Amino acid sequence: MAKNLEPKCKQCRREGEKLFLKGEKCFTDKCAIERRNYPPGQHGQKKGRLSDYGGQLREKQKIRKIYGILEKQFRNIYKFADKQRGITGENLLQLLESxxxxxxxxxxxxxxxxxxxxxxxxxxxxxxxxxxxxxxxxxxxxxxxxxxxxxxxxxxxxxxxxxxxxxxxxxxxxxxxxxxxxxxKSKPERADLPATINESLVVELYSK
CATH class of the missing domain: 3.10.290.10 (RNA-binding S4 domain)
Incomplete structure (x- = not known):
């Protein structure tokens, strides 16, 4: 079975925010984001400007990592969300939360x-x-x-x-x-989900 073997703290550092992949450690000062809040690698501290596509891709990768979903699974969930009534981005997050x-x-x-x-x-x-x-x-x-x-x-x-x-x-x-x-009890409303997630960028990415 395929799975992501990349160290969890590196995944958080690459996205530049806490993804809460390590449980209790994420709420302590041992969290990698608290210590080294820059991308991993020898060029991690160099600031670069992301293109529109790059921003969309990073947001998609971030959501995948938060929920622990592989690429094929994520794409299938998106397709199902796109077929449902309502806003595709919100449908996507509700499916992930369920x-x-x-x-x-x-x-x-x-x-x-x-x-x-x-x-x-x-x-x-x-x-x-x-x-x-x-x-x-x-x-x-x-x-x-x-x-x-x-x-x-x-x-x-x-x-x-x-x-x-x-x-x-x-x-x-x-x-x-x-x-x-x-x-x-029910599907979560968008206002109840993290504001740091921008699902509209994922919709733009897959709409191309």
């Missing part, structure tokens, strides 16, 4: 999306009482997502939920941290 690995992350079952993806693959998550081990599974409004009984004693899941409980959960999900269970 992936099971992302929902598990937002509910605090993993400290990062990559850890949440691993937890899903290891058969630790139930959706509406059924075991689902496909990270790209699309969660629908009203679905209940929970940690299986056998996995509730795992220290990494307990620690992750404790960390998430100290921060605010997104408004579109409802989480019972003691029961390790949550409800995906």
């Amino acid at each position: 992936r099971l690995d992302n929902v598990a992350f937002q509910m605090g079952f993993g400290t990062s999306r990559s850890e949440a993806r691993q937890i899903v693959r290891h058969n630790c998550i139930l959706v509406n009482g059924n075991r689902v081990n496909i990270p790209s599974y699309r969660v629908k409004a009203g679905d209940t997502v929970e940690v299986v009984q056998k996995a509730r004693d795992q220290l990494r899941i307990k620690k992750s939920i404790e960390i998430a409980n100290n921060r605010a959960f997104p408004t579109w999900i409802e989480v019972d941290t003691k029961a390790m269970k949550g409800i995906y």
Whole structure:
């Protein structure tokens, strides 16, 4: 199975902002962006001007890295978003947010999306009482997502939920941290998603 093996901190430095790929470390002063806020490589500190195409490409790469999506997967999700009613860019972000690995992350079952993806693959998550081990599974409004009984004693899941409980959960999900269970209430509104993401650049890129 193909996957991105590039060091996570380098990915953040290349995009020039925190992508929160390393979980708890991203909230400390050990974060690479806090220490070296410039692109990796020997020419990283040289400032260059991006073309319009370059800016569009970087934004697409940034969103891919945030959600841990490979190029072919991302393109397929975009095509599906483009066929739906409404604004294509918002549809794209809503589809990405509804992936099971992302929902598990937002509910605090993993400290990062990559850890949440691993937890899903290891058969630790139930959706509406059924075991689902496909990270790209699309969660629908009203679905209940929970940690299986056998996995509730795992220290990494307990620690992750404790960390998430100290921060605010997104408004579109409802989480019972003691029961390790949550409800995906609805699709997130654009105003609820990070303002640092400019999905319109991705639409411009794929519209060419």
